[in-house]
Amino acid sequence: xxxxxxxxxDMQIYLPIAEVSVNAFLLLGLxxxxxxxxxxxxxxxxxxxxxxxxxxxxxxxxxxxxxANQIVASSFSGVLAHLRRKTVDLKMGVVLLIGxxxxxxxxxxxxxxxxxxxxxxxxVKLCYVVFLGVIGGLMFIExxxxxxxxxxxxxxxxxxxxxxxxxxxxxxxFRVSGLYISVIPPLLVGLCVGVLAAIMxxxxxxxxxxxxxxxxxxxxxxxxxxSLFQIIFVTAFTTLLHATTNYTVDMALAVLLLIGGVIGxxxxxxxxxxxxxxxxxxxxxxxxxxxxxxLALDLLLMPTELYSLGAAxxx
Amino acid sequence: MMARLFALILxxxxxxxxxxxVLGMSQNRIAITANFDGSEILLFGAVKxxxxxxxxxxxxxxxxxxxxxxxxxxxxxxxxxxxxxxxESVDVDLAPSFYAVATSGPFDEIMSHVEDLRHKxxxxxxxxxxxxxxxxxxxxxxxxxxxxxxxxxxxxxxxxGAVDVDQQTLFRTSIKLPANLxxxxxxxxIFLTRGGEVVSHYETxxxxxxxxxxRWLFNLSRxxxxxxxxxxxxxxxxxxxxxxAAFQFIRQGG
Numbered sequence: 001x002x003x004x005x006x007x008x009x010d011m012q013i014y015l016p017i018a019e020v021s022v023n024a025f026l027l028l029g030l031x032x033x034x035x036x037x038x039x040x041x042x043x044x045x046x047x048x049x050x051x052x053x054x055x056x057x058x059x060x061x062x063x064x065x066x067x068a069n070q071i072v073a074s075s076f077s078g079v080l081a082h083l084r085r086k087t088v089d090l091k092m093g094v095v096l097l098i099g100x101x102x103x104x105x106x107x108x109x110x111x112x113x114x115x116x117x118x119x120x121x122x123x124v125k126l127c128y129v130v131f132l133g134v135i136g137g138l139m140f141i142e143x144x145x146x147x148x149x150x151x152x153x154x155x156x157x158x159x160x161x162x163x164x165x166x167x168x169x170x171x172x173x174f175r176v177s178g179l180y181i182s183v184i185p186p187l188l189v190g191l192c193v194g195v196l197a198a199i200m201x202x203x204x205x206x207x208x209x210x211x212x213x214x215x216x217x218x219x220x221x222x223x224x225x226x227s228l229f230q231i232i233f234v235t236a237f238t239t240l241l242h243a244t245t246n247y248t249v250d251m252a253l254a255v256l257l258l259i260g261g262v263i264g265x266x267x268x269x270x271x272x273x274x275x276x277x278x279x280x281x282x283x284x285x286x287x288x289x290x291x292x293x294x295l296a297l298d299l300l301l302m303p304t305e306l307y308s309l310g311a312a313x314x315x
Numbered sequence: 316m317m318a319r320l321f322a323l324i325l326x327x328x329x330x331x332x333x334x335x336x337v338l339g340m341s342q343n344r345i346a347i348t349a350n351f352d353g354s355e356i357l358l359f360g361a362v363k364x365x366x367x368x369x370x371x372x373x374x375x376x377x378x379x380x381x382x383x384x385x386x387x388x389x390x391x392x393x394x395x396x397x398x399x400x401x402x403e404s405v406d407v408d409l410a411p412s413f414y415a416v417a418t419s420g421p422f423d424e425i426m427s428h429v430e431d432l433r434h435k436x437x438x439x440x441x442x443x444x445x446x447x448x449x450x451x452x453x454x455x456x457x458x459x460x461x462x463x464x465x466x467x468x469x470x471x472x473x474x475x476g477a478v479d480v481d482q483q484t485l486f487r488t489s490i491k492l493p494a495n496l497x498x499x500x501x502x503x504x505i506f507l508t509r510g511g512e513v514v515s516h517y518e519t520x521x522x523x524x525x526x527x528x529x530r531w532l533f534n535l536s537r538x539x540x541x542x543x544x545x546x547x548x549x550x551x552x553x554x555x556x557x558x559x560a561a562f563q564f565i566r567q568g569g
Contacts, residue, residue, distance in 0.1 A: 011350075012350055012351075012352035012494070013349055013350060014347055014348065014349055014350065014351035014352070014494065014529060016525060016528075016529040016530075016532045016533045016536075017532070017533065017536055019495060019496070019497060019498075020494065020495045021351060021352050021353065021494030021495065057495075069547045069548065069551055070551070072548060072551040072552065072555070073550075073551035073552065073554045073555040074555065075555070076551065076552050076555030076556060076559075077554075077555035077556070077558045077559045078555075080555070080556065080559035080560075081559060081562075084563070121401065122398075122400050122401065236548050236551075239544055239547060239548055239551075240541070240544040240545070240548070242544075243536070243540050243541070243543050243544030243547060244540040244541050244544055247536050247537055247540060249536070249543070249544065249547050251532055251536075251543070251546070251547050251550065252349070252528075252529075252532065254547060254550070254551065255550060255554070258550075258551055258554045258555070259554065262554050262555050262557070262558030262559070263558055265555075265558070266558055266559065266562040298399075299398040299399060300397065300398060300399075301399075302394075302399065303392060303399055305460075305463075305464065306391055306392050306393070306460075307389055307390065307391050307392075307456075307457065307460035307463075307464065308389070308390050308392070308401070308464075309387050309388070309389055309390075309460075309461060309464055309465075
């Protein structure tokens with residue numbers, strides 16, 4: 001008992017940039033849980049981790065910047081597992097990445113503009129609620145239908161996406177995905193994800209994964225690996241931007257989160273391959289909806305403390 | 316004439332430095348290490364005096380520790396179109412990042428309002444000049460909010476009765492410093508009062524500094540942010556690759 005207490009006390013760690021003291025096991029655990037989800041769904045997990053870090057008392061600016069760094073690690077770990085199983089469409093990944101980097105740069109400009117207006121927190125939260133709500137809802141309905149079809153044993157058939165996307169120029173063949181489509185839609189998807197990644201402080205997988213499945217018509221098996229591939233580079237870029245402009249990347253925090261995170265991601269990737277694609281999507285949709293609901297409640301219910309403190313002068 | 320001069324001499328000579336503080340501290344440097352989890356500082360001292368102990372009014376002690384001051388922006392939310400939005404903001408010029416007052420009795424009784432104004436001891440006297448925009452009413456509420464939020468976080472503490480005084484000569488107290496301390500010089504003031512008047516005061520500083528790895532990381536992040544950013548990324552990528560390789564190895568081995 002005594003031993004347990006001393007151990008617990010010893011595991012408190014002071015974070016040099018965040019300037020708070022946190023239990024190291026708590027951070028390892030959070031990293032692990034989010035890492036498992038990240039490996040399973042191919043999402044960076046930022047949309048879950050960032051609010052969790054706020055909750056344990058990490059200053060929001062540090063949480064957002066450090067989370068970007070942690071996503072690099074868990075995505076890298078995840079993408080290696082996917083590369084081995086050849087479930088990454090590198091060509092598609094590069095096209096998405098080009099869009100993503102441009103988007104991230106635009107996103108940072110937009111972020112700084114909103115910051116000068118003093119309403120950046122609100123817009124970040126509204127972005128979360130709108131995007132998570134719409135995407136979570138759509139995915140949930142779609143994947144429930146898919147499960148119902150599968151249960152009826154009817155042939156699911158190939159998704160037929162013969163819509164406006166197929167009329168666009170600059171067509172390119174993506175052999176791994178088995179697609180022959182214009183590069184414009186993937187570039188735009190990458191761009192949107194990049195903007196959102198910079199504004200919301202997330203990898204953007206929760207938006208990219210459904211966009212790849214429903215908009216680009218990519219096979220679910222390659223979607224996860226390909227999105228992880230793009231996320232690594234976009235979040236690495238974001239980390240550097242935060243480290244050089246706001247000095248808010250906390251290396252000690254990142255290391256603890258990513259030790260848990262990379263291990264979790266490996267476990268998650270293995271769980272993911274055992275589950276059916278539809279089940280995976282229902283779970284992801286439910287999670288997205290829960291986070292959305294929580295954020296919406298925060299905006300709608302009267303806060304217990306109306307006032308908040310921040311560093312003065314918008315540095 | 317003589318009587319007035321005599322009174323003046325008496326006034327100058329009397330209580331001012333008749334009683335002096337001799338202070339000891341458990342530590343005057345606090346090192347923020349990797350496993351820093353707050354600290355407790357023990358202050359003890361004696362009252363040095365040349366003459367007999369006055370019996371009344373009794374000697375009281377007030378100890379105030381103040382962290383470095385920084386400007387703070389206070390924002391207030393109100394309901395717009397059904398959601399809670401930051402609508403007003405006030406910049407508070409200076410507010411200490413930490414402030415603790417320990418006293419030997421109820422604050423109002425042992426330090427008069429005038430002395431509190433002069434020495435700025437109580438928490439409500441701390442927060443200086445609020446530069447409120449013209450359209451913001453009740454600017455005072457914004458500085459109250461700073462005190463309320465920081466009190467809730469354990470950063471502002473009013474510890475009435477936390478100082479023990481023995482025989483009007485020895486005193487001691489301990490003050491808990493929370494884990495979320497800011498670096499800097501923490502000014503420590505000790506006031507001796509009698510009947511609400513300050514008869515002597517003493518000032519010293521406690522040095523709170525990050526050391527070791529904490530110091531190194533913090534400096535690197537400020538002085539060479541690009542190198543710091545790349546180092547963070549390198550650690551992330553190595554950790555990601557390492558975990559992947561380790562799991563691969565385990566799977567092949569098993």
